Amino acid sequence: MNEYSDERLLEMFRDESRKYKGFSALVEQYKVRLYWFIRKIVVVHEDADDVLQNTFEKAWKGLSGFRQESALSTWLYRIATNEAVSFLNQKRHKGFELLDNPESVLSATVQDDAYFSGDQIQLQLQKAILNLPEKQRIVFNMKYFEEMKYEEMSAILNTSVGALKASYHHAVNKIKEHFERISI
Amino acid sequence: MTNEEFINSLPKGNPFTTPEGYFDNLTNSVMSRIEKEGKPVFRMSHYFRYVAAASCIAFVVAAGILLTNHRSNIPVIQTSDENAAYWAYNLDKTALMAAVLEIEIPEIGMEIRYTDEQNREIISFLEEQNISIENIVQNMNEE
Incomplete structure (x- = not known):
């Protein structure tokens, strides 16, 4: 095309x-x-x-x-x-699942998703991402998977580059902690 | 392990999948929806929408009384807004026009009378659909 x-x-x-x-x-x-x-x-x-x-x-x-x-x-x-x-x-x-933490519901959903074919590490990575606060999750996905530049992310999310860098840093820390906790 | 080393050790592949052929049909699906959205629709006032459900009940009661009494001349219903909403949702265009013209509605053998304001709304809708009043009347006369 x-x-x-x-x-x-x-x-x-x-x-x-x-x-x-x-x-x-x-x-x-x-x-x-x-x-x-x-x-x-x-x-x-x-x-x-x-x-x-x-x-x-x-x-x-x-x-x-x-x-x-x-x-x-x-x-x-x-x-x-x-x-x-x-x-x-x-x-x-x-009242989606009536839970305070919908991210945990999303995280559980991944495991049962018919259209998820990842291995154990990918599953845990997605679970860790889905347990992040919403903004951090979006920032992490944009930076890590979409490989966007901070400047473009800044224009999309209307957030300063500094704040985005901080969000990404926090997200990586939390994902790392998740993997340390489950010892993969 | 530093954060950078850790993040580089993670798989970057996409673990999600889609139903087979999903992307092949997606553009058509989006364009159909947009084309459908673009067509003129009969938009009733909020009030009409609220009373649409209640109108079903109102009409059934009215029709029941009229049919039970079974008079020889054509029964006439002077519409409330509730009935107007019901008919606007449930009758086809011919029947709507028949109602506006205050003539018998072929489907039910009844005459429905709308208020002037309701008539204007219906006629405006029919005009948007390029429906000719003359043709409808002629067709009904032929039937």
Whole structure:
């Protein structure tokens, strides 16, 4: 598949006769990376699919107002992050498992997930990540799995680079402690 | 072990999977949803939505009374908002138009009367759908 530049995608979208084609190309281009980013936050495939669909729907509605003050990918990740976080909040408000610590529920979910094929170390890594506070979890996933630069993360999460570095540092410490505790 | 050594010792591969063919169908699935969202829909006021459920009960009671009495002329229901909401949700476009024109609704053999405001909302909806009043009346006359 052809990889389009942000400029080209936006140009197609802004041309009324190619609006759908342009957006379809955008979905094609970003669907895989956004899916995996969301999946690591919400864990369950069906939930990730819902959140991803909502993300693209929001993008469709908002793209005409996109001012290009950031890269298109940054803007899309920002929508995806907001959607994933509000999805988890809604779950909490709906009395999801009625627990104070929904992260522990997510962590337990990984183990039983039909779409999880990792080995024991990967399972423990995911469990450790899912037991992190939400912000640290997102920062860790962005830095470790997505290999994002702090500057881009800063633009997505609207948080200073210093604070992000601190979050990542705390996250790594907690994951390390988790592995020391279970002695793998 | 330093934090950096520790983090480098961890597997970076993706342990999650998806159902087979998920990504192949994803773009179509997203685009279908967007196209569907883009189509005009009949949006009723919040009040109508709230009373929609209650309207079912109201209508059943009204219809029951009318049918039990079984009069020879066509029964007429002067709509409350509850009934209007019910009909707007449950009747097809022909029946909606019939109701606006205050003529017998073929499906139930009854006449429903809407208030002027309700009529305007329904007609506006039908116009958005490019439904011609003349065609509907003509079709009904032919039937």
